[in-house]
Amino acid sequence: MTTLVLLSLLGFLVLFLGAFEQKKAILPVVIAGLSAAFVTNALSWDTSQTFYGMMRYDNYAVSFVGLMIFSVLMIMLLASYHFRNEDSHIADIYALMIFTLVGGLVMVSYASLVMLFVGIEILSIALYILAGSRRMNLSSNEASLKYFLMGAFASGFLLFGITLMYGVTGSFDLLVISDYVNGNEELPMLFITGVLLILIGFSFKIGAVPFHFWTPDVYQGTPTLITAFMATVVKTAGIAAFFHLFDICFSAIDGVWFNILWVIAAATILLGNVSAVMQNEAKRMLAWSSVAHAGYLLIPVLALNELSASAIFYYTAAYSVASISAFAVLLGISQFSNEMPVDQYKGLAKNNPIMTTALVIAMFSLAGIPPLAGFFGKYFVFVTAMESNLNIAVIIAIAGSLIGIYYYFKPVIFAFNQEVPPIEKIKGNAAFNFVLFAGIIISLIIGIFPDLLANLPGN
Amino acid sequence: MEELMGSFNTIGIQHYLFLSAVLFSIGVTGVLYRRNFIVIFMSIELMLNAVNVLLAAFSRFNGDQSGQVFVFFIMVVAAAEVAVGLAILVMIFRNIRSTDINALRNLKW
Numbered sequence: 001m002t003t004l005v006l007l008s009l010l011g012f013l014v015l016f017l018g019a020f021e022q023k024k025a026i027l028p029v030v031i032a033g034l035s036a037a038f039v040t041n042a043l044s045w046d047t048s049q050t051f052y053g054m055m056r057y058d059n060y061a062v063s064f065v066g067l068m069i070f071s072v073l074m075i076m077l078l079a080s081y082h083f084r085n086e087d088s089h090i091a092d093i094y095a096l097m098i099f100t101l102v103g104g105l106v107m108v109s110y111a112s113l114v115m116l117f118v119g120i121e122i123l124s125i126a127l128y129i130l131a132g133s134r135r136m137n138l139s140s141n142e143a144s145l146k147y148f149l150m151g152a153f154a155s156g157f158l159l160f161g162i163t164l165m166y167g168v169t170g171s172f173d174l175l176v177i178s179d180y181v182n183g184n185e186e187l188p189m190l191f192i193t194g195v196l197l198i199l200i201g202f203s204f205k206i207g208a209v210p211f212h213f214w215t216p217d218v219y220q221g222t223p224t225l226i227t228a229f230m231a232t233v234v235k236t237a238g239i240a241a242f243f244h245l246f247d248i249c250f251s252a253i254d255g256v257w258f259n260i261l262w263v264i265a266a267a268t269i270l271l272g273n274v275s276a277v278m279q280n281e282a283k284r285m286l287a288w289s290s291v292a293h294a295g296y297l298l299i300p301v302l303a304l305n306e307l308s309a310s311a312i313f314y315y316t317a318a319y320s321v322a323s324i325s326a327f328a329v330l331l332g333i334s335q336f337s338n339e340m341p342v343d344q345y346k347g348l349a350k351n352n353p354i355m356t357t358a359l360v361i362a363m364f365s366l367a368g369i370p371p372l373a374g375f376f377g378k379y380f381v382f383v384t385a386m387e388s389n390l391n392i393a394v395i396i397a398i399a400g401s402l403i404g405i406y407y408y409f410k411p412v413i414f415a416f417n418q419e420v421p422p423i424e425k426i427k428g429n430a431a432f433n434f435v436l437f438a439g440i441i442i443s444l445i446i447g448i449f450p451d452l453l454a455n456l457p458g459n
Numbered sequence: 460m461e462e463l464m465g466s467f468n469t470i471g472i473q474h475y476l477f478l479s480a481v482l483f484s485i486g487v488t489g490v491l492y493r494r495n496f497i498v499i500f501m502s503i504e505l506m507l508n509a510v511n512v513l514l515a516a517f518s519r520f521n522g523d524q525s526g527q528v529f530v531f532f533i534m535v536v537a538a539a540e541v542a543v544g545l546a547i548l549v550m551i552f553r554n555i556r557s558t559d560i561n562a563l564r565n566l567k568w
Contacts, residue, residue: 114525114529114532117532117536118532118536121536121539125536125539125540128543128547129543129546129547132547135550138563141550141551141554141563142563144547144550145548145560145563146563148540148543148544148547149500149503152503152544153487153506155507156483156486156487156503156506156507156510159506159507159533160483160513163517163526166514166521166525166526167472167476167517170521170523171523171525172525172529190476
């Protein structure tokens with residue numbers, strides 16, 4: 001709760017600093033504030049408080065919030081590099097990112113469907129603005145509009161589902177709904193419709209097939225920095241909220257949603273990977289890869305056993321770290337340009353060895369090559385699935401990751417291409433290099449010592 | 460008058476359910492088939508208001524206030540969404556001078 005208040009105040013403080021033209025102070029304040037939030041969040045470990053039946057701040061919430069604060073911190077450092085020569089509206093972008101984080105915090109700690117909706121909207125509304133933050137750029141405009149329309153549309157489904165559930169059970173409280181589910185053999189049709197509508201709403205939000213169609217367009221049109229934000233923080237919050245709801249409320253009625261979610265997960269993995277292979281645009285490829293990763297993340301939700309929470313946490317952590325590195329390299333290469341073909345990576349190895357190392361580690365981690373974090377992420381997901389006898393899903397996921405190796409290696413092969421085109425030397429500043437180093441080191445450390453994070457969320 | 464009040468009492472929860480399901484479906488159809496983004500936007504509002512009607516009805520039916528309170532939450536959020544959404548629409552209109560969603564084809568599969 002302290003974290004929530006602290007982050008909200010930090011957002012307002014940054015807005016005021018921007019309004020009073022204190023440009024120099026913004027970045028230090030943001031970093032100090034986020035670090036403080038990280039500490040207060042870590043201090044709530046093992047306290048597990050419930051606030052008026054609306055929020056439950058347990059270890060599950062603490063671990064995911066910690067991960068999200070870390071990702072936001074890294075993205076803020078990237079932002080300070082990206083906007084180094086541009087000084088308009090930076091405070092707004094920082095503040096909106098912090099508000100998005102607040103939404104994410106609410107989404108992983110809700111104890112009532114009301115807070116789930118409020119959290120999703122806090123997160124989404126700030127993101128609609130961020131997606132369109134390059135106002136004169138048509139692609140950014142288009143991405144913003146698409147994201148807005150699809151997000152609001154999905155919220156409608158989610159709300160209708162929540163309402164039906166309220167109508168049947170008479171409460172928004174997750175525990176009351178869970179008691180209702182466990183206490184009744186025959187559930188009314190309205191309730192089942194509600195579950196399915198909520199499933200559709202969430203599938204839209206995390207970009208799972210067949211509700212994924214907005215993802216590549218929005219990811220491509222959005223400014224790269226914000227795309228990194230969507231691919232990491234938003235996906236983490238979405239999948240954590242998804243799992244939280246299904247774990248608490250619907251685990252007893254898996255007959256209703258299991259087959260549908262199974263098909264969604266399998267289709268997401270296959271379509272995400274196959275489409276990523278066909279992309280020539282680096283950002284679009286990463287967008288499809290994020291669709292594929294949403295599919296892998298749905299497998300622990302399907303399995304829904306005691307290992308699921310930690311598998312999801314470890315996977316999102318590994319995926320976030322690797323994605324931030326990948327997007328950082330992309331940001332460094334393309335700067336403000338909208339065109340980013342994959343062969344843009346050509347000659348990177350000669351040009352900038354740090355960026356190349358970060359790129360290699362990030363791509364290998366996303367592809368799931370041992371001993372990097374991404375490998376153990378997949379490993380834990382598969383172990384969780386085997387525990388619940390989801391063998392066919394595991395085979396599909398392995399097939400998907402094999403396809404994935406092809407397109408993750410493409411940028412790496414281009415980077416080591418010897419015929420270097422005459423591009424100017426890319427120079428990052430200290431913050432940029434710090435993000436790259438952090439990405440490399442964390443991917444290696446949590447890959448070599450997976451136990452550090454493996455049991456975090458607990459039950 | 461007496462007869463009118465009597466017929467009001469026979470309106471059960473299923474009537475509200477039917478009404479809001481119809482409103483919601485009209486909203487969904489509007490989002491999927493209309494090409495003007497202001498109309499799409501209105502259709503989304505229609506979906507949210509269908510939910511509001513149903514929530515109020517369920518709240519009365521269950522004898523529980525929290526549903527009505529949630530209606531206020533939805534209204535507040537919808538208002539925030541309208542503010543942001545219209546800003547996005549204005550921003551796009553300034554750039555392309557059109558409200559046709561087909562005019563936006565920068566991003567392709």
